[in-house]
Amino acid sequence: MLGQGKNIWQAEIDAAAELADFSRLNCNTALGGSLVSGPALMGNVVLWKPSPSNIYASTLVYNILLEASLPPDVVQFVPGDAKEVTDVALSHHDFAGLNFIRSSDVFRSLYAKIGEGIGKKTYREFPRIVGETSGKNFHLIHNSADIPSTVNHTIRGAFEYQGQKRSATRLYLQESRAEEFLATLKAGI
Numbered sequence: 001m002l003g004q005g006k007n008i009w010q011a012e013i014d015a016a017a018e019l020a021d022f023s024r025l026n027c028n029t030a031l032g033g034s035l036v037s038g039p040a041l042m043g044n045v046v047l048w049k050p051s052p053s054n055i056y057a058s059t060l061v062y063n064i065l066l067e068a069s070l071p072p073d074v075v076q077f078v079p080g081d082a083k084e085v086t087d088v089a090l091s092h093h094d095f096a097g098l099n100f101i102r103s104s105d106v107f108r109s110l111y112a113k114i115g116e117g118i119g120k121k122t123y124r125e126f127p128r129i130v131g132e133t134s135g136k137n138f139h140l141i142h143n144s145a146d147i148p149s150t151v152n153h154t155i156r157g158a159f160e161y162q163g164q165k166r167s168a169t170r171l172y173l174q175e176s177r178a179e180e181f182l183a184t185l186k187a188g189i
Contacts, residue, residue: 033061035099040065040074044096047076049085051102086110090117097128104133141173141181151184 036048050058062077078085089095090113098114100107114127139157141150154171173181 033065035101036075037065039099040070045074045076047078047085047089049078049080049082049089052079052082055079086113090114091122093122093124095123095127096125098130100129100131100133102133107131107133138170138172141171141177143174143177145173145177147177147180147184151181151188154185155188 036046039046048058048062058079059077062075065075066072090110095114095117098110100110111129111131114129117123118126139154141154
């Protein structure tokens with residue numbers, strides 16, 4: 001994963017054993033492909049259920065992956081009924097994890113279904129769950145913060161994914177640190 005444009009922490013997220021990816025309504029081609037290709041590169045079988053409004057782009061990415069010699073059974077591309085696909089995937093004994101991008105309400109319902117499956121001992125292991133929902137993140141800066149380090153992380157949080165992720169959309173800091181922080185931020189940008 002280190003040669004794929006990710007740092008060790010980002011690569012670790014994709015290296016978790018995974019079975020299902022659900023792409024959001026307005027998911028672009030690159031994001032849809034990265035959700036499935038990272039886990040597949042790490043040796044996991046992936047079930048890819050794209051949004052109905054993103055089937056063309058997702059099919060294109062899937063076909064490109066196959067053309068690039070991805071073994072046919074590594075990514076299971078299932079552009080079907082969301083409820084039907086979800087019910088089958090989340091009731092499977094080998095379900096290992098969920099990588100989800102969409103609304104908070106849908107993520108809550110999937111989280112609850114997975115919780116029920118854990119309670120019923122449906123799965124071999126505890127599934128790993130990753131969800132990026134419609135909530136906007138904020139960056140809280142404590143009065144004791146190291147300003148140069150904080151500015152660096154603020155810039156990364158706002159721009160690291162070139163707008164592909166909804167990260168660090170708001171910032172809160174003490175008024176007493178605002179002048180120093182803003183001057184360092186302007187210099188860093």
